[in-house]
Amino acid sequence: MELLESIKLRRSEAQALRQFDSVLVCSELERELIFKRTRTNKLSVFPNGIRIPNPAGQIESSSGTDQARRVILFVGSLDFYPNVEGLLWMARGVLPLLRQSDPRPFRLVVVGRNPDERLIALAREGLFELHAEVPEVAPYYASASIVVAPIHAGSGTRIKILEAFAFGVPVVSTTIGAEGLSAENGIHLAIGDTPAAFARQIDTLLGDPAQRRHLNRNASQLIEKNFSLDAICQKITALVE
Secondary structure, three states: OHHHHHHHHHHHHHHHHOOOOOEEEOOHHHHHHHHHHHOOOOEEEOOOOEOOOOOHHHHHHHHOOOOOOOEEEEEOOOOOHHHHHHHHHHHHHHHHHHHHHOOOOOEEEEEEOOOOHHHHHHHHOOOOEEEEOOOOOHHHHHOOOEEEEOOOOOOOOOHHHHHHHHHOOOEEEOOOOOOOOOOOEOOOEEEOOOHHHHHHHHHHHHOOHHHHHHHHHHHHHHHHHHHEHHHHHHHHHHHHO
């Protein structure tokens, strides 16, 4: 049934695209996929935009250079399957490796809405701190050393990564988590696709303030160039004209 629904959806998509003068997609990867399906030349990449909440240096000075703080942050909808699966993967596979590699304590802080029962159970076991339905995420970013995106499924682009970039907090992600953002491993963020690689990237960044600042500077430039509201407004103007 899922295969049949997928075929029907692709046919409907192709029919719909023919009705419009221009079709906007949020990443170059999506443009390539849709072009292969439809061979339409109406596609324009129009990335998700994000408001830059504070000057990057201000946030960085409060969190990125504090070597004593070891706070790992996850932000996202906690009833969304890829987020739930990713946190379960991290709790079972990544956290034990982190504890083995460095005896110093760290905190994993999970912030979001509508937490899945499995996540509530893990929080009760003490594997991470759970903060649901918070009025504002800025204080959590201000106290974080690293933001994680342990995502293994889904499509589109991760607003949570763009938000972390905007707040000036370095990111550790999977390849799928960073898909479509034009963010490069070791330049804008750190990538690990296995529990060992993911744990190693977190451990390295927690102990290397200089690398955190390096990632923050490059990520901030990427945001301003491609994902800021000013950049998006320029794209809208060019498209309409």
